[in-house]
Amino acid sequence: MSAWQIGRWTLPGRALLAPMAGVTDRPFRILCRRFGAALAASEMITADQRLWHTTKSRQRMNHEGEPEPRVVQLAGNDPAQLAQAARLNADLGAQIIDINMGCPAKKVYGKLCGSALLGDESLVARLLNAVVEASPVPVTIKIRTGVSRARINAARIAHIATEAGVSAIAIHGRTREDFFEGQAEYDTIAAVRATTKIPVIANGDIDSATKARSTLDFTNASGVMLGRAAQGRPWIFRDVNGLLENGEIPAELLRTQIRDIILTHLDLLYVFHGETSGVRIARKHLRWYCQQHTVTEGFRSALLAAETSSLQFALAQECFGRWASVRQ
Ligand SMILES: Cc1cc2nc3c(=O)[nH]c(=O)nc-3n(C[C@H](O)[C@H](O)[C@H](O)COP(=O)(O)O)c2cc1C
Known part of the structure; x- marks a missing residue:
């Protein structure tokens, strides 16, 4: 090209x-x-x-x-x-x-x-x-x-x-x-x-x-x-x-790779925006990630309600970790 x-x-x-x-x-x-x-x-x-x-x-x-x-x-x-x-x-x-x-x-x-x-x-x-x-x-x-x-x-x-x-x-x-x-x-x-x-x-x-x-x-x-x-x-x-x-679309990323990207994104957001804004802004991205990668409703609600970066990160780890463990 x-x-x-x-x-x-x-x-x-x-x-x-x-x-x-x-x-x-x-x-x-x-x-x-x-x-x-x-x-x-x-x-x-x-x-x-x-x-x-x-x-x-x-x-x-x-x-x-x-x-x-x-x-x-x-x-x-x-x-x-x-x-x-x-x-x-x-x-x-x-x-x-x-x-x-x-x-x-x-x-x-x-x-x-x-x-x-x-x-x-x-x-x-x-x-x-x-x-x-x-x-x-x-x-x-x-x-x-x-x-x-x-x-x-x-x-x-x-x-x-x-x-x-x-x-x-x-x-x-x-x-x-x-x-x-x-x-x-x-x-x-x-x-x-x-x-x-x-x-x-x-x-x-x-x-x-x-x-x-x-x-x-x-x-x-x-x-x-x-x-x-x-x-x-x-x-x-x-x-x-x-x-x-x-001329061809590469093979889809593995779910484990997607999980890691999401967690890296969260880390970057917390560092850049600080605790309060970081968690708030991360929520918006997490909503999009959940939409893209069908996450069960219970998990999604808990994830989006989390008010601290440590809880939000831990729930994201668990939520997308479980999702990644399902065979593609
Ligand atoms: C949430 C949101 C914020 C946007 N903010 C800007 C902006 O700051 N500057 C800009 O030029 N366009 C802005 N746009 C327009 C986008 O750059 C783009 O032109 C538009 O979304 C159409 O492209 P898409 O269909 O690929 O989303 C914004 C669009 C959205 C959805």
Whole structure:
């Protein structure tokens, strides 16, 4: 498989982890990178430095020990503020700056950030010119296809981005108005790819290696970005890379291997977030792991109710240990 570039970075694979606020913290990014995600952007960080003192922002800006290149995603709408935020994050170790132009959440959209930017192309141009000019590292953007189905403008945004010197563009095949409803469409992504010189990354509803293959074939994109499909299954990148590189999906992991991944994940969460937040955040991942790997209801309830890391870890050990001891 031919390597491809984002700015000066050569990427070894075509499958990327999508940024997900509340999910893709440093432990989860590290796990997905271990299983072959070629890139894993941080959860979005506000460009407003006045909020950077909060624990949430500080945690989101922490990428110690992450493999290169480290991607930090910024959200904002003020060109000077975003430019400054990009420069400062590069000083703090970001090696690619990604700008969020896709978030549909009211909290973000209402502040004219995220996907709201797609409705103001001249602001997008000013903003990207300012960030690219200020950033010592490559700049990428992540967009939806438009604000609404009546206003699909991904191709024009891609053109503006290319002119500004942006290094790659990821497109979620839904509009802001769609939120997460219906199916992502890839026609727009294919059309943008056909008229855009910088790498295009396809995103939305890619939930298996075969879907990754068919989406790459259909769109001719340089890469695919997977979000929700990695929840409870960070090793999905191994399957995708196997199929894309060798034409076949590798044999399933052994249950004992999955058990060990889950326990490693818990350890990483406790160390990174500390006792209270670690247990709370681990609960979310444990729920996904339980969904993926049918765990008996009694065990599941006890596991999700545990309030200390030692109890949560011990129950996870027992619960997934029993599950792993059943012959596959
Ligand atoms: C819980 C959650 C949080 C998300 N947070 C972000 C974010 O911080 N930045 C961003 O650009 N997209 C965010 N997204 C959108 C995803 O990156 C991705 O575009 C979307 O989930 C579609 O891809 P998927 O079908 O593979 O999940 C989020 C999605 C989810 C489900």
